[in-house]
Amino acid sequence: MAPASAAPGYQPAAPIEATFHAAGPHPVAKRAGADCCSSTGDVYDxxxxxxxxxxxxxxxxxxxxDGTLAHPREYDYLLSHLASWGFVVIAPDLTNTGTGVQMLDGVAYLTQLNSDPASEFYGKLDTGAVGAMGHSQGGLGTLNAAARSNGLVKTAVTLEMPSQGLCTSLPPLIPGQNICDIPTGLISGSVLLVSGTADPAPYSGATGGMQGVYDALPASIPKARAAVINASHNDVQGQPGCTNLGCNDGVDSYLGYLTAWFLDQLRGDAQAHSVFVSGTGEFQHNPRWTEQQSNIE
Incomplete structure (x- = not known):
């Protein structure tokens, strides 16, 4: 598989965004459904x-x-892009990811492969540099995984999480478990909260939304939040051309800063870190984003 590449016609709005919006230096490979199993029997991509x-x-x-009823293949463009920048991304093929349990199972599986001389991953993974990211219900799962990981997850990124009001009004997404009640106080790693201004039910705005969860996170951890202008709920699934249902502009606006966040938090990249610094960071002045807030120094 070739590295992910920028969609024709999209022009990043700022120089560091442009650096990380471009494909990274690594060619990308994918293992789809060949790895098994999570604690609930789900295969991994x-x-x-x-x-x-x-x-x-x-x-x-x-x-x-994944988001509710979605599969990892629907996020191929985004996840391939991250792999091109040197990350190993593991996704349980599961349509209900809200507990975060199977996400943590995936990390445990890769940790096992890192110790297996017969595996192509043997000795090649940094098992002390673990992040989590998810879309919609997967955003809830991401924060739940971070809270329950005992510090294993160093950074968490949520994309288009449902608002607290919407989440609690739905039938139980996972029977017998309240995935809406996120134990934010237990999160010790950094957090980036991302929404879209055209999402009909985003984790955005000041009441019960992205602002609320940002404020509920411990003040001691690095955290940031922002919304992609004109992005709807499913833009993050968009390929170039944005042909999927419920997509306005596609995934391109997300690529640069999601990559920069993980390079900063898991690789210590100084240029990537500068993007998110409170008050001065490029991320906070990019005209394609709004509602920016950060406590990062």
Missing amino acids: IWYPSDLGADQTRHPIIAWG
Whole structure:
């Protein structure tokens, strides 16, 4: 699989966004449904650099959580892009990811492969640099995974989480478990909250939404939030051309800063870190984003 590439016609609005919006230096490979199993019997899809371990690199891990009724393949463009920048992304093929349990199972599975001399991942993963990211219900799962990981998840990124009001009004997404009640106080790693201004039920706005969960997170952790202008609920699933249902502009506006966030939080990249610094960071002045807030120094 070739590295992800920018959609024709999309022009990033700022220079560091442009750097990380472009495909990274690694060719990308994918294992789809060949790896089994989570604690509930779900197979994994894995995106990874096909030159694993080049120059003695040990690759950080990102656990992905699907939205309700979605599958990992629907996010292929985004997850391939992250792999091109050196991350190994693992996604349980599961349509109810809200507990975060299967996301953590995926990290445990990769950790096992990292210790297996017969695996292509043997000795090539940085199992101390773990992030989590998810869309919609998967955003809830991401925060739940972070809260319950005992510090294993170093950073969490949510995309288009349902508002608290919408979440609690739905029938139980996972029978017998309240995934809407996120134990934010237990989260010790950094958090980035992302929404879209055209999402009909976004985790955005000041009441019971993105602002509320941002404020509920411990003040001691690095955190940021923002909304992509004109992005609807499913833009993050968009390929170039945005042909999927409920997509306005596609995934391109997300690529640069999601990549920068993980490079900062899991690789210590100084240029990527500068993007999110409170008051001065490029992210906070990009005209394609709004509602920016950050406590990062």
